[in-house]
Amino acid sequence: MNTRIESSDIEDPDTPSLIAHIVQRYHEAHRRELPELVRLSSRVEAVHRDHPSVPGGLADALERLSGDLGSHMAKEEAALFPLMLDGGHPMIAHPIAQMRHEHDDHGAAIGEIREICRGFVLPADACRSWRALYAGAEKLVVDLAEHVRLENGILFPRFEAPVGL
Numbered sequence: 746m747n748t749r750i751e752s753s754d755i756e757d758p759d760t761p762s763l764i765a766h767i768v769q770r771y772h773e774a775h776r777r778e779l780p781e782l783v784r785l786s787s788r789v790e791a792v793h794r795d796h797p798s799v800p801g802g803l804a805d806a807l808e809r810l811s812g813d814l815g816s817h818m819a820k821e822e823a824a825l826f827p828l829m830l831d832g833g834h835p836m837i838a839h840p841i842a843q844m845r846h847e848h849d850d851h852g853a854a855i856g857e858i859r860e861i862c863r864g865f866v867l868p869a870d871a872c873r874s875w876r877a878l879y880a881g882a883e884k885l886v887v888d889l890a891e892h893v894r895l896e897n898g899i900l901f902p903r904f905e906a907p908v909g910l
Contacts, residue, residue: 851893
């Protein structure tokens with residue numbers, strides 16, 4: 746089932762529906778999938794440490810992203826989203842700016858993961874674990890990019906003052 750909100754599905758999702766979608770589709774998926782990707786990456790790096798295409802450092806990059814993203818999502822769910830669901834607050838621009846800054850950091854992490862995985866191009870002799878790792882890591886970066894796009898491009902602007910007024 747496709748749970749992604751697209752303009753063809755919903756012209757302009759209301760804020761509660763959009764927040765629920767972000768939490769259910771992205772936050773829950775990141776929390777569920779990242780620990781397995783870290784574990785799988787550690788195993789691939791250990792087993793194939795002498796392979797010239799081993800994604801060395803991927804487990805560490807995923808572990809850092811997991812920590813950063815976990816903290817980020819907790820702040821959104823505990824503070825920012827409740828403010829939005831209550832209609833906003835005069836000082837909401839500050840936490841939104843912080844979330845945008847952290848989204849930039851997530852973008853840098855995506856770039857690092859893509860680089861370590863060489864654009865998710867597998868060596869011809871990659872084992873099933875390596876294939877599963879790259880499939881999962883590629884899904885993560887696609888999901889995270891869409892997650893950030895929904896927040897930065899649709900949700901946050903609803904609570905930011907128009908420029909020039």
